[in-house]
Amino acid sequence: MRSSDFLEELRAIVGEDYVIDHREDLLVYEYDGSVDRSMPRAVVLPANTDEVSQIMALAYEAGITVVGRGSGTGLSGGAITPPDGLQIAFPRMNRILEVDSINQTALVEPGVINLDLDNHVRRFGMRYAPDPSSQRACSLGGNIAENAGGPHCLAYGATTNHVIGMEVVLEDGEIVNLGSQAREASGYDLRGAFVGSEGTFGIATKILVRLLPTPESVRTFLGIFPDIDSACTAVSAVIGYGIVPAALEMIDALSIKAVQNVTDAGYPNDAGAVLLIELEGLREEVEEVTKEVESALWDTGAADVRIAEDDAERERLWVGRKTAFGAFGTIAPNYYLVDGVVPRTRLTQMLRKVNEVSERYGITIANVFHAGDGNLHPCMLFDAREPGIMDNAMAAAAELMEECAALGGTLSGEHGIGLEKKQFMPLVYADEDMAAMQRVREAFAPQNRLNPGKIFPDGSYYRPAPHPAAHAAGLYA
Amino acid sequence: MASGVEPQTDEVRHSGGGIDAGHGFPYGVPFEGSLNDGPGFAGSDAPVEADLYRCVHCGLCLSACPTYVETQLETESPRGRIALMKAVHEGRTGISERLVSHWELCLQCRACEAVCPSGVPYGRLMEHTRAQVQDNNLASPELSRLSRLFLRAALPHNARLRIAGHLMRAYQRWGLQRLVRRAGFLKVLPGGLDEMERQMPMMGDRFFTPSGRVYPARGARRATVGLLSGCVMPMMQGDAMRATVRVLQHNGCDVVTPTAQGCCGALNLHAGDLELGRQMARRNIDAFHAAGVDFVITASAGCGSSMKEYGDLLRDDPDYADAAAEFAESTRDITEFLAELPLDSPQAELPWRVTMQDPCHLAHAQRITDAPRQVLRSIPGLQLIEMAESSLCCGSAGFYSLIQRDMSQRLQRRKIGNALATEAEVIASANPGCMAQLEQGLRNAESEVRVMHVVEILDAAYQAESRA
Numbered sequence: 001m002r003s004s005d006f007l008e009e010l011r012a013i014v015g016e017d018y019v020i021d022h023r024e025d026l027l028v029y030e031y032d033g034s035v036d037r038s039m040p041r042a043v044v045l046p047a048n049t050d051e052v053s054q055i056m057a058l059a060y061e062a063g064i065t066v067v068g069r070g071s072g073t074g075l076s077g078g079a080i081t082p083p084d085g086l087q088i089a090f091p092r093m094n095r096i097l098e099v100d101s102i103n104q105t106a107l108v109e110p111g112v113i114n115l116d117l118d119n120h121v122r123r124f125g126m127r128y129a130p131d132p133s134s135q136r137a138c139s140l141g142g143n144i145a146e147n148a149g150g151p152h153c154l155a156y157g158a159t160t161n162h163v164i165g166m167e168v169v170l171e172d173g174e175i176v177n178l179g180s181q182a183r184e185a186s187g188y189d190l191r192g193a194f195v196g197s198e199g200t201f202g203i204a205t206k207i208l209v210r211l212l213p214t215p216e217s218v219r220t221f222l223g224i225f226p227d228i229d230s231a232c233t234a235v236s237a238v239i240g241y242g243i244v245p246a247a248l249e250m251i252d253a254l255s256i257k258a259v260q261n262v263t264d265a266g267y268p269n270d271a272g273a274v275l276l277i278e279l280e281g282l283r284e285e286v287e288e289v290t291k292e293v294e295s296a297l298w299d300t301g302a303a304d305v306r307i308a309e310d311d312a313e314r315e316r317l318w319v320g321r322k323t324a325f326g327a328f329g330t331i332a333p334n335y336y337l338v339d340g341v342v343p344r345t346r347l348t349q350m351l352r353k354v355n356e357v358s359e360r361y362g363i364t365i366a367n368v369f370h371a372g373d374g375n376l377h378p379c380m381l382f383d384a385r386e387p388g389i390m391d392n393a394m395a396a397a398a399e400l401m402e403e404c405a406a407l408g409g410t411l412s413g414e415h416g417i418g419l420e421k422k423q424f425m426p427l428v429y430a431d432e433d434m435a436a437m438q439r440v441r442e443a444f445a446p447q448n449r450l451n452p453g454k455i456f457p458d459g460s461y462y463r464p465a466p467h468p469a470a471h472a473a474g475l476y477a
Numbered sequence: 478m479a480s481g482v483e484p485q486t487d488e489v490r491h492s493g494g495g496i497d498a499g500h501g502f503p504y505g506v507p508f509e510g511s512l513n514d515g516p517g518f519a520g521s522d523a524p525v526e527a528d529l530y531r532c533v534h535c536g537l538c539l540s541a542c543p544t545y546v547e548t549q550l551e552t553e554s555p556r557g558r559i560a561l562m563k564a565v566h567e568g569r570t571g572i573s574e575r576l577v578s579h580w581e582l583c584l585q586c587r588a589c590e591a592v593c594p595s596g597v598p599y600g601r602l603m604e605h606t607r608a609q610v611q612d613n614n615l616a617s618p619e620l621s622r623l624s625r626l627f628l629r630a631a632l633p634h635n636a637r638l639r640i641a642g643h644l645m646r647a648y649q650r651w652g653l654q655r656l657v658r659r660a661g662f663l664k665v666l667p668g669g670l671d672e673m674e675r676q677m678p679m680m681g682d683r684f685f686t687p688s689g690r691v692y693p694a695r696g697a698r699r700a701t702v703g704l705l706s707g708c709v710m711p712m713m714q715g716d717a718m719r720a721t722v723r724v725l726q727h728n729g730c731d732v733v734t735p736t737a738q739g740c741c742g743a744l745n746l747h748a749g750d751l752e753l754g755r756q757m758a759r760r761n762i763d764a765f766h767a768a769g770v771d772f773v774i775t776a777s778a779g780c781g782s783s784m785k786e787y788g789d790l791l792r793d794d795p796d797y798a799d800a801a802a803e804f805a806e807s808t809r810d811i812t813e814f815l816a817e818l819p820l821d822s823p824q825a826e827l828p829w830r831v832t833m834q835d836p837c838h839l840a841h842a843q844r845i846t847d848a849p850r851q852v853l854r855s856i857p858g859l860q861l862i863e864m865a866e867s868s869l870c871c872g873s874a875g876f877y878s879l880i881q882r883d884m885s886q887r888l889q890r891r892k893i894g895n896a897l898a899t900e901a902e903v904i905a906s907a908n909p910g911c912m913a914q915l916e917q918g919l920r921n922a923e924s925e926v927r928v929m930h931v932v933e934i935l936d937a938a939y940q941a942e943s944r945a
Contacts, residue, residue: 020552023512024575027564028557033535045549072551073536091549111549113540136592137536262596326535326594333530383530 003041006062010044010086013054018045018092029087032074033134033325035336035384036419040067040081047092049167049175049205056203057173059086060449066171067451068199070111070142073134075325075337076418078145078198078454088203090141096120097206104211105164110141110204114148117209126211129156132414133322144204147196149414151247151321154372155280156212158414160195167206168194171445181208193440198416199451201444215280218246219290220308220317223297227272228252228367232348234275234300235371239344241292246280248372249321255368255379258327265320266313271303275371276321324368325379332364332381336393339415340404344374353403354378361396363389375413376404402427417455425457515571516613521793522751524562524605532559532597538589543870544582547887552579555589555599562606577615580606582884584877585747586837586870591844600842601789607749619880620748627876628748632708632740633757639684642712646680678713678913685711685718687734692722699729699818703770705761705784708740710777710909717912717929720936721776721811727939728821732774737764741775743783743838744875746790758787759797762804773808776932778839778908779875781810785843810839812907812931816848823938825945826858831934832901833861834892834915835868836908849907849931856938862899866891873914885914893918897926904928 010019020026021042030039046052059066069079069089081087090111098107101124108117114135118128131150132138138148144166149158156162165179179191194201225231231250238248251259251274256267267274277293279286290307297305308314328335342350351367354376358365369377378400380393401411405427412421425434434456441448518524538555539545545554552561558580564570583603590599610616616624631638687706702725704718711718725732742757761784765773775781788802809817833849840846846868853861872878872888892915896904904919906912907930915928929937 020550022575024561024570024573025552025579027512027570028551028554028560031534031560033533071536071539072534089551094549116540134535134537137539262594323537323594326533326537327596329531329533329535329595329597333533335533 006058006064007042009058010042010055013051013058014044014046018047019043020045029069029072029081029089032069032072032077032079034075034077034420035334035390036077036080038080039083040087041084043069043087043089045089045092049169052088052093052169052203052205053173053175055086055088055173056169056171060172060447063449065449065452066203068141068145068203070139070145071113071134071137073138074142074146074416074418075339076146076412076416076420078416078418078451079142080419082453090139093141093205094139099124099126099211101126104213105208106211107206107208108140110139110144110207112140114138114140114143121211122214125214127214128162128209129153129212130159130162133325135322140207140209141204144195144207145197145199146416147414149370149373149375151249151276151370152278153414154248154370155244155246160192162210163191163195163207164210165191165208166194166204168202168204170202171447171449175205176202179208194444196416197441197444198418198454200441200448200454202450215246217281217283217286218314219279219286220314221275221277221279221293221297222266222306222308222317223275223277223302224268224271224304224306225273225275225301226303228351229348230301231273231275232351232371234297234302235347236345237296237300238277238293239372241296243279243289243292243296245277245293245372247276247278248370249276250274250367250369250371251276251321251324252367254331254364254366255324255327258331258366259320259324261330262327263319263323264316266306266316267320268304276317321368324366328366328379328381331366332383334382334384335366336380336382336397336420337415338376338378338380338397338400339412339421340378340401340409341373341375341411341413342404342407342409344372346407346409347371347374347376350376350403350407350409354400357396357399361392363393363396365396370413373413374409398424419454422455423457425455511568512570513573515573515576515615517568517571518565518609520609520612522605522608522612524566524602524609526566528598528602528605529559529563529566531595532556532563532593533595534560535594538593541588541592543584543586543588543872543888544884546869547884547891553582555583558583559597559599559602562602572610572613572615574615577610577617580610581617581620582881584837584870584872584874584884584888586874587841588837588868588870591841604746604749604751607747608751609749611749616749617880623876623880624748624750628745628750629753632742632744633753635739638708638740639712642680642684642709645677646712649677649680678709679916680712681715683715685715687711687736687738689734689736692726692732692734694729694731695726696729698731700771701731701733701769702772702774702814703733703735703738703765703768705741705773705775705777705780706734706738707775707777707780707909708744710780713913714909714930717776717909717933720930720933721774724811724815724932724936724939725774728815728818733768733770735764735768737767739764741777741780741783743779746783747875751790754783755790755794758784758790758801759794762787762797762800765804766800771807772814773804774811774814775808776811776907776930778810778836778843779910781808782838782842784808810843810845810848810907812839812849812852813843813845815932815935816851820852820855820935822855823857823935823942825938825941827856827934827938827941828858828860829903829934830860830862830899830901831903831905832864832896832899833867833931834864834871834896834904834906834911836906836911837868837870837874839907840868849905852931852935853905856935859934859938862901864895864899864901866895871911871914871918873908873910875910878910878914889914889918889921893922893924897922897924902926903934905931905934907931
């Protein structure tokens with residue numbers, strides 16, 4: 001099919017304004033929240049399931065690759081579309097269709113923003129628990145694709161634990177339902193297989209999520225530590241008391257600096273690391289555990305322990321944590337985030353490795369992460385325009401991921417594998433494992449037309465071109 | 478298509494898989510050269526690399542941006558607009574009409590800047606980008622015409638502005654407007670002028686004129702302040718200006734209104750006319766310096782925001798850098814100043830239901846949201862009811878409502894809907910453009926709700942007290 005005909009047919013489906021094919025406009029659909037970049041051939045913005053189904057059928061007939069995109073906040077290149085591919089973007093499908101306060105569920109479209117859903121259901125005394133740091137911008141559809149996590153997933157589990165059922169459009173345009181209206185479904189858990197499939201199985205067009213009642217009482221602690229080692233010990237001590245906090249986050253000195261550069265989140269500038277801990281539950285329960293958390297922190301060498309006195313202070317502490325990645329922009333124009341997971345007991349060991357790698361490669365690395373889950377986020381800060389730096393960062397990342405695997409952990413806690421980490425998959429999976437996964441994908445998408453070239457190693461990965469203007473100016477000679 | 482674990486080669490992965498079949502290549506190979514032959518950024522007022530690359534495209538700005546929320550298009554988002562600036566900077570595209578259309582749809586409300594975790598100075602980036610657009614004569618015809626007729630020909634000149642104001646008031650009051658509209662005369666005006674005529678703000682009954690005299694403090698003197706008169710505010714909202722003077726006097730301030738002052742230059746700066754903006758800034762710095770005041774006060778959030786940035790604007794001017802920084806330091810929004818004093822709380826009850834509309838240049842550019850509410854809460858009996866999206870732009874945005882009519886009206890309807898849902902009797906604001914936009918929106922909605930400046934409400938409370 002000629003490309004002009006294909007685009008005309010797309011326009012007939014969604015209308016003139018919602019097919020974007022001018023290259024100057026496509027400059028803004030070539031990125032996500034990370035370092036990858038690729039300009040799609042066109043972007044289409046459907047308004048409903050029917051349009052999605054028609055688009056998928058049309059692309060299937062024409063043999064065209066399709067990649068879904070929510071808000072473009074991903075950190076693994078999941079929404080990056082190949083140069084000849086079609087991107088389907090979902091910001092227009094942003095309706096909350098139904099909130100059921102008896103069954104505690106909500107039915108939403110994939111473009112609904114995570115925080116908008118949470119804010120919407122709070123008025124009914126409920127919440128949507130998974131809270132990625134990008135929750136102000138990221139979409140539920142994207143959350144499902146990546147099986148997104150967030151600080152509060154320590155107590156409540158990642159996205160997959162909160163999705164009950166989905167309406168899904170398959171690669172040929174067929175509309176199917178996965179999961180059920182009820183809390184449990186019989187037979188194979190296809191819903192479970194779909195969540196975290198990074199857009200390779202199908203496109204979710206309606207999502208039934210589980211809501212939780214808002215807790216009676218919330219208490220937020222800031223534990224201030226002289227160094228990252230003592231903070232790690234404190235993490236083990238808290239968990240050792242048998243306490244499972246709602247959230248348990250670590251923020252290192254460099255991240256504190258980055259955050260405080262932009263907003264005063266209330267983190268002390270001279271701390272070696274801080275722990276952000278949140279308890280939730282019944283008032284008496286929280287009251288009781290408070291003492292245990294306090295003594296765990298003091299016993300492990302905390303320089304100070306503060307408790308947020310009101311909602312405003314609590315909000316401020318969290319804003320710092322949730323804007324940390326963006327705040328790295330005050331230190332360097334690019335960051336590459338490793339999303340490795342290790343058993344909690346290996347945190348100290350892993351962070352020492354991070355430090356050592358940082359020194360050996362001469363790359364600044366900041367750490368801000370879900371300590372309670374053992375989900376690290378070593379974040380390499382650099383300027384991609386500096387020649388060779390990207391290779392250097394990738395090599396350093398490889399060493400870190402190898403170490404995670406060696407310590408009994410894995411490559412990604414919550415951001416997905418995508419383009420960025422696919423070459424590292426053999427560190428944790430044998431060829432047979434990956435073959436088995438591909439066979440599952442084949443059952444959903446036999447033609448592999450959805451987001452191909454992601455997750456599994458194929459010898460190619462993205463390297464940004466050096467920055468032309470910087471070279472002309474001799475900045476990096 | 479390949480399946481199983483055999484490594485997929487690029488050829489396999491993309492054969493027949495593209496819209497332009499046969500042109501498959503792997504992910505992310507950046508294209509070489511420029512997309513068009515438009516000009517790049519050049520000269521001293523180009524967006525600077527340090528500002529551009531502070532944006533790490535995390536996307537946290539999206540939900541704060543009024544034009545993104547309305548269109549759901551990345552091209553109409555702050556992140557998208559910066560990506561286009563970066564693309565020009567990197568030589569991947571030149572400045573084109575298409576890029577300019579995305580930049581011009583920006584309201585410059587700076588809501589993105591307030592939520593940006595990297596602290597990207599978006600307002601400055603956009604002003605510099607527009608300067609580049611102007612330098613290359615690539616601004617839209619609507620913006621170019623407005624720049625010529627109003628921003629350059631009238632704003633910097635007090636006398637011309639007054640004459641235009643008087644003519645406009647006469648036109649609006651003497652039934653001429655109805656006559657002209659009925660006669661269809663506007664239809665024959667050059668394209669767009671009839672649209673502009675319809676968007677023309679209503680002139681007030683009594684203009685406010687800076688007189689050079691001192692309005693003396695009542696009671697013990699706490700400060701000597703200079704009041705910025707501004708450009709259109711004294712003509713559209715003379716009442717709010719007079720209320721500002723009275724409220725300051727009531728709170729122990731000698732109020733000076735130097736005659737040598739003029740427009741703050743905000744609208745010129747937003748349009749990218751940086752040189753003219755600098756000239757206007759120097760004039761005000763001189764005028765208020767000569768008046769010897771402790772603080773420079775403005776009742777217009779848009780003006781306050783620009784005046785607080787004079788230091789940045791003139792930092793490379795050896796004669797004015799220090800004076801500009803000092804001027805910026807001494808500038809206060811009237812609500813900010815009153816909250817800091819703190820103000821003398823009125824005694825009489827004012828049992829009004831009020832909702833606060835946060836002007837963008839107060840809430841986002843100056844990060845002031847608490848001060849106007851503190852002022853309102855100091856009034857006994859006043860009930861403050863928060864509206865949804867109180868700090869989402871109302872669509873006024875300076876001259877924006879004149880050249881981006883469609884988007885401006887969409888945002889106006891949204892704002893009026895949110896305001897009316899509170900069932901308040903009064904919408905409080907703190908910026909002349911917002912007030913005019915809200916009034917027009919309420920007229921369209923045939924609503925009886927009134928729009929008042931925060932200080933007008935405080936003034937009403939003081940007056941009720943003196944009557945009691």
